[in-house]
Amino acid sequence: MGNKSSLLLREEEIAQIQEETGFTPNQIERLYSRFTSLDKNDCGTLSREDFLRIPELAINPLSERIVQSFFAESHDDRVNFLQFMRVLAHFRPIKKNRENKLNCREEKLRFAFSMYDLDSDGKISRDELLAILHMMVGANISEEQLTSIAERTIIEADTNNDQMISFEEFCRALERTDVEQKMSIRFLN
């Protein structure tokens, strides 16, 4: 697999990705091999099915949203490697000297925010929150309870009384959370 990936990935592509995402060439190659192994059809792009074929992901309560986040920028329901890398770049750990626009705190938060924002209108409505809660909590809790939890959550974060959580409100609500830490993955070199 490693051979194949390095064959398919040209130097300039790597350089471009590296510049845009901040991944090292090694990481890019590693991720590319993962990308190709997910790509069962060998067409250079991933479909939703390709993602959902990962067994653990399939049972992740938020799998739908996670996969969807990869398709946010694509128009044809396929994800190419660059888009794939752009999404993953959000999860690079932040290093002091190497600031990158994709993995800064705000971008991480924006990514988390997009998990909730089903209709991508920039706001989390109660129903959207409820939907996510549903996915996470499962069936054992009464609807009513979830609803009130969702409402409580919105009210807590809602500073302008529009019954929605805007991105700014979202950030404020997570002010004390170590998002940089929580939303980072150590990518192997």
Next chain:
Amino acid sequence: MTVDGISTYPGLGFGPMGPVEPLPGEPPGTQLRQNQDTTTELPTTEKTKKERTFVIAAFEFHRVETPFLIGLWIFFASLAKIGFHMAPKLSRMLPESCLLVFVGVLIGALLLSTHSVHVQPLTPDTFFLYMLPPIILDAGYFMPNRLFFDHLGTILLFAVVGTVFNTLTIGASLWACGQTGMFGCTTPLLDMLLFGALISAVDPVAVLAVFEEIHVDEVLYIVVFGESLLNDAVTVVLYHMFEAYTEMGPSRLVYTDILAGLASFLVVAVGGTCIGVVWGFATGLVTRFTNEVRVIEPIFIFVMAYLAYLNAEMFHMSGILAITFCGITMKNYVEANISHKSHTTIKYTMKMLSSSSETIIFMFLGVATVNNTHVWNTWFVLLTIVFCSIFRIIGVYIFSAVANKFRLHKLNRVEKFVMSYGGLRGAVAFALVLLIDPTVVNLQPMFVTTTIAVIYFTVFIQGITIKPLVKILNVKTAEKRKPTMNERIHERCMDHLMAGIEDILGKHGNHHMRDKFKRFDNRFIRPFLLRNYQGAEPKILETYSKLAMRDAIEYMQRNASTIGNISGAESMSAIFKNYTNTNFNGSPSFSQIDTSTWNIDMQELEYNPSKKDLTDAKIHHLLAEELCKPFRRHRRLSYSRHAVNERDLGIQVNYKTHMNIRRRVGDRKHHHKRSKRGKQDGKNHVTFPEFQQNGSAKQFTHDYIDEVLQEDGEEREVRRDGDDGGITFTAKSPLPNEDILEEDERRLSDDNDNYNMIVAEQARVATPTATETMLPWKREEAEGSGALKQSEFPSWASNKEYLAYNSPSSTFLGGIEKPKHPKSIIGLFRRESSSSTQGAAEAVVLSDSEGHRESTSKGEASSKDGGVRQGPSLLSKRSTSLGGPSVLLMEDVAHSDPLGASSRPASIMQGPQRGQCRRGSMMELTGSMSRDAITEEKCCKSLPESERMGVRRLPLGQSLGREPFIRQLTLASSLTTSSSSEDSSDENT
């Protein structure tokens, strides 16, 4: 002091069943102890007095010497501890451990100078068998699991490799120095390694004692603390290994022995962990079945953890690992199963035990210093200290460099420094060094002295300086806070997200593993170990319930003024009128809210007439329903040794109480059971033809105690008899004949409902029933049936008397009913007041220490077929005992009250004016309250929250699963109540 009777030594004078006859052989007088508390009321006293002459007072110390001395030690150690905190300056400068050691030295010096008692209190056996387990259990049980497992890799690296490194380097360096002859004695390599093994281990007790006070960042804390816990296995193995090698002698040592040592390490560590985990699961399983005997719940946690410890020690495995993992494992399951009170008990007991054994350990260390014959070898001591410090630092830097390669959060320089500086040695090393057989290792006395010196160095020098250093170095200190709802949910969401990303990357990192375990746990473990398994995200619910409770309290406090305004003398009818007016006119603000974005449900919009009560009901739901259901798990986010968070407890308690009520109201099975029991013990239930009333003060108290002891949470399981409210009102009534009842009748047909309520809770109990009922039926039966429904309110609710007892909710309910059945209400009212007051009154007085009878027992009508319905009875001591009756009551009432608003004010007035206000117009109050609330929306945040929530929840509430069912139940019961009341009132009029 014995005056004229016999004060029998308690241990002999009392059998399990009370006083027993003294054994024929020994005269009772021999058992007397002068300073024993006198038990004058012994029935046997006089008899024995006549029969024989005996010494009135005697002194026999020997018999009780050991336990008495132990008691004295504990007593003085605790006294010393109190003393430190009386001197704030001292305790701010010095860590507690230093002061305790110091006191120990003083006592030791005293004992030494008197020569009277030769005490060697800190023997390895007492230490390892009795003093260490509570501390480690406390550490394991309150271990922040997630943090611990997130950093497990680093911790293991330090605990295993780091400890081995330290042992070898310290041992080898000392040996090398010994070769130069500077110690003036032969220092065999194996002896030095043995010493290195025991001296290199970071001590959990010392680390806890110091780190608890400096509040460092949680990551730093967990790494050092985790290391100190887990290195036990390594230390024990290395120690035993070198001890065995020493005994064998270096000449006969073959390499297989070294391999055996390696294998033995695995066995000791893995075996200990496995034993702990198994016992942990077993504890979880056992507590699943303790709901009938709540009192003994805590003992399982302690005993089973201790058994795990002993079990591991039995096989020469690491007891510390066993008990740590036992605590870690059991915590999640146990906390879900046990009652809140048990949880509090466990928490306090654990803190108490660990804190006192820690106190004693440090004090004994001090005592041991003075009492031992020391062999002081300056060079050896100095070099040991130097090597310990140096190799600790080197080790930390090496291994943190290694760990940083794999860590997301890199350990920075300051953290590394604190880690190396925090490598404190303590009592474990001391106990181990005492275990060395001096006949095998000649240098043992020197080792003991050196160990003590090292301990003193770490405890005093490092312990004292670490606090200022942490400040100077600006180490991130831990902020203790409760997560907000947003944080909790979003963090959970992020966890899932990260696990998903890891899966996509094909990486098996922390998130992946945790996710995997959680899935496994939720699917296979929890359902078996938990009594009521509550879905995948208990923590979200937990957080929610806590926050909602806090909101409720805040809301009450904010609205205290509103509540004060209630006028006391309104007549019932005025109240009713007010209420209905408010209902139907609705306040403008409400309609606004109703039509806002989320309320798109047409049916909801049509159901305008009772916006008011819907709102109220929702507030109620906010305050009550939501609060009561969530899974209860009370754990602190960060571990603290000696502090139990008061506020935390308070909230939990209330919450818990509330759930109790919920259960009472909603539990049908329970009703079944109660009714059966009611039939069985006729003695308690005196049956009158129409109204039945029973309950004496005695029964009440008894029941109350039972209740307190075995509160069992949200369970809807059948409960044991006699644990409910003491005073029971039962009334036989003809069959209810209302149409509305039909659907409920199906459920209730053979169901003799009993209502058990405790006085303090009474108000809430009554209310929830009504409110909850209200919403569902209104929804189900559409708008037209409103009038009809009103008859469903229990008749007792309209009783003026009860109003006076400040049960706002019932007032309110009654209010609805009144227009419909004016006659019946009056009739009933009279009737009930006459019949129930006598019984009820005493109960009330009894229940309420302050004499306000906020909770009245209400006479209650029973269901059809002569079913026994128990009137709500009392309790409120609970609330008083929980500190601040007013707050509690507020909560209680508010939560359970369907008309949240109406009840809230009432509860607040419990102050001076309660008596007057109580009678006041609840209706008016409700109206004004909610309006106030809305207007206040802009200025205060939390208040509008609840209000809005209340309103909003409307549309969604319809499709619920469990909720409606409960409502149905409660509806059913209230229906029956009202019907029966009608009947009785008919008779009256």
